[in-house]
Amino acid sequence: MIQAERLTRLFGRTPAVRELSFHVHRGEVMGLLGPNGAGKSTTMKMLTCFLPPSSGQARVNGHSLDDSLAVRRSIGYLPENAPMYIDLDVQTHLRFVGRMQGLPQGTLADRIAEMARVCGLEQVLRRRIDELSKGYRQRVGLAASMLHDPACLILDEPTTGLDPNQISEIRQLIRRLGESKTVLLSSHVLAEVEAVCDRVMIIDRGQLRAIGTAEELARQAGDGQTLYVRFLDDGRSVLEMLATDGVEAEATGEVNGWWLHCPDADMPLAERTFRAAVAKDVVIVEMHARKTSLEDVFHRLTASRGSA
Amino acid sequence: MRVVWALAWKEWRIMLDTPLGYVVATAFLLVSGFFFGKNLFLFGQAEMRGYFELLPLLLLFFAPAMAMRMLAEERHDGSDELLATLPTRNWEIMLGKYVALLGQMLLLLLATCLYPLSLSLLGTIDVGQIAASYLAALLLAACYLAIGLYASSLTKRTIVAYVLGLGMLLGMYLLDAALSTLPPEWQDVVALLSPIMHYRYMLRGVVGLEHVVLLLAWTWVFLSLSWFQWERRAWQ
Numbered sequence: 446m447i448q449a450e451r452l453t454r455l456f457g458r459t460p461a462v463r464e465l466s467f468h469v470h471r472g473e474v475m476g477l478l479g480p481n482g483a484g485k486s487t488t489m490k491m492l493t494c495f496l497p498p499s500s501g502q503a504r505v506n507g508h509s510l511d512d513s514l515a516v517r518r519s520i521g522y523l524p525e526n527a528p529m530y531i532d533l534d535v536q537t538h539l540r541f542v543g544r545m546q547g548l549p550q551g552t553l554a555d556r557i558a559e560m561a562r563v564c565g566l567e568q569v570l571r572r573r574i575d576e577l578s579k580g581y582r583q584r585v586g587l588a589a590s591m592l593h594d595p596a597c598l599i600l601d602e603p604t605t606g607l608d609p610n611q612i613s614e615i616r617q618l619i620r621r622l623g624e625s626k627t628v629l630l631s632s633h634v635l636a637e638v639e640a641v642c643d644r645v646m647i648i649d650r651g652q653l654r655a656i657g658t659a660e661e662l663a664r665q666a667g668d669g670q671t672l673y674v675r676f677l678d679d680g681r682s683v684l685e686m687l688a689t690d691g692v693e694a695e696a697t698g699e700v701n702g703w704w705l706h707c708p709d710a711d712m713p714l715a716e717r718t719f720r721a722a723v724a725k726d727v728v729i730v731e732m733h734a735r736k737t738s739l740e741d742v743f744h745r746l747t748a749s750r751g752s753a
Numbered sequence: 754m755r756v757v758w759a760l761a762w763k764e765w766r767i768m769l770d771t772p773l774g775y776v777v778a779t780a781f782l783l784v785s786g787f788f789f790g791k792n793l794f795l796f797g798q799a800e801m802r803g804y805f806e807l808l809p810l811l812l813l814f815f816a817p818a819m820a821m822r823m824l825a826e827e828r829h830d831g832s833d834e835l836l837a838t839l840p841t842r843n844w845e846i847m848l849g850k851y852v853a854l855l856g857q858m859l860l861l862l863l864a865t866c867l868y869p870l871s872l873s874l875l876g877t878i879d880v881g882q883i884a885a886s887y888l889a890a891l892l893l894a895a896c897y898l899a900i901g902l903y904a905s906s907l908t909k910r911t912i913v914a915y916v917l918g919l920g921m922l923l924g925m926y927l928l929d930a931a932l933s934t935l936p937p938e939w940q941d942v943v944a945l946l947s948p949i950m951h952y953r954y955m956l957r958g959v960v961g962l963e964h965v966v967l968l969l970a971w972t973w974v975f976l977s978l979s980w981f982q983w984e985r986r987a988w989q
Contacts, residue, residue: 514842524835
């Protein structure tokens with residue numbers, strides 16, 4: 446498991462990560478979200494002992510970051526852009542990583558074969574890495590990070606450069622690994638985090654903004670309810686009636702289509718809209734509620750910094 | 754030592770799988786052969802002394818070329834992050850890289866053993882002096898490679914690492930060449946510390962402990978500086 450307590454990293458006087466505290470339990474996949482420059486990679490670099498924290502402490506698999514060798518033995522790390530030795534062939538690169546991890550000669554070949562199968566590398570084991578596509582290189586990086594069967598995996602944007610089929614396979618693999626291991630992964634793809642992670646942590650400007658399951662975050666960040674409605678004809682009379690209850694309307698751009706937003710989460714908005722339409726003799730052709738998504742939460746918490 | 758051998762093995766594989774290793778080895782042996790053949794065929798001197806006199810000049814260009822990519826390329830390609838997050842100590846990384854370099858140099862010097870072997874067919878050779886000269890050449894090369902490795906630790910760019918390494922070695926070479934022009938009190942200090950001077954003493958066939966120790970000490974100093982520079986990265 447990973448326990449971080451008030452983890453801070455300064456570059457000069459600029460804080461990249463500020464007093465970050467969180468726990469990731471065994472058998473859990475934690476997603477790390479944040480805009481560019483939020484401190485995701487710096488956090489991962491500290492947890493993998495690539496960068497020492499300026500202050501604060503963390504324990505990975507029970508080992509303090511001060512016991513750097515023990516931490517590095519117990520983790521598998523896929524850095525951003527999956528750096529590797531591109532002049533080597535895939536098998537030689539994996540053999541090198543395995544030997545550095547201390548895998549015995551007898552089991553090394555079996556582990557390479559197993560990881561090649563899991564990551565779909567069997568066809569390219571003898572190919573030089575500089576001849577491989579970005580997707581394949583990403584898979585080589587993933588295979589290398591899992592070679593010694595670590596208890597904890599730290600993956601910095603693991604599906605970058607993969608095609609949709611590969612993304613689906615890798616997501617399934619991470620989900621499977623997450624059943625028995627501690628997995629911390631960062632991603633820019635919100636749908637991926639929603640699909641793969643048990644819990645999500647959003648950081649911005651080095652600080653923790655929110656942590657919890659996707660549903661918890663949506664509930665915490667939710668500010669009322671939103672309803673999509675499309676009338677057969679002009680429905681302005683219905684909107685005027687709803688406005689007296691504090692419902693705001695916003696045109697969707699479709700003909701007679703509207704977003705209805707109500708700050709009161711407990712008001713039966715759909716029922717009120719339906720009754721108002723009946724009262725005004727306006728026909729509703731489509732109506733559905735829109736849930737607060739992780740994307741909404743992300744934008745709300747990191748809005749001042751722009752895009753993800 | 755597991756890590757040291759694994760790293761040295763990886764460097765050897767890269768050298769065997771890329772043209773750079775072959776280019777450097779071929780060029781070294783060609784120029785080396787020219788230096789040896791010049792004395793033998795142009796001046797009719799069937800001896801190795803002339804070759805070993807010129808060897809420092811040859812190593813001055815080739816040692817930085819062999820070492821330039823060792824650490825600079827790791828940082829340039831970002832693979833230093835991979836290396837630093839594997840369960841290794843920084844001194845093991847330095848030693849692994851250095852063992853790989855020393856192994857390459859040892860092979861090159863072994864290949865030049867054909868020269869004294871061919872001379873032995875023409876007449877009698879002083880085996881003791883030639884053996885001492887080879888030991889001196891290996892120790893000087895070890896020192897130059899450590900300097901090349903240090904140059905590689907200072908930058909992300911391999912070509913800059915080469916220029917820095919060459920500059921440092923050229924500075925040492927020129928200081929040694931200009932020894933007689935220095936003030937007398939400086940001459941003793943430079944002569945005492947100059948690796949080339951101690952190398953030349955050994956060429957006479959005398960393997961004095963002080964010469965071996967000084968060449969090894971320079972090697973140790975530059976390996977330590979390389980290690981220190983690699984350690985500093987985390988704090989920058």
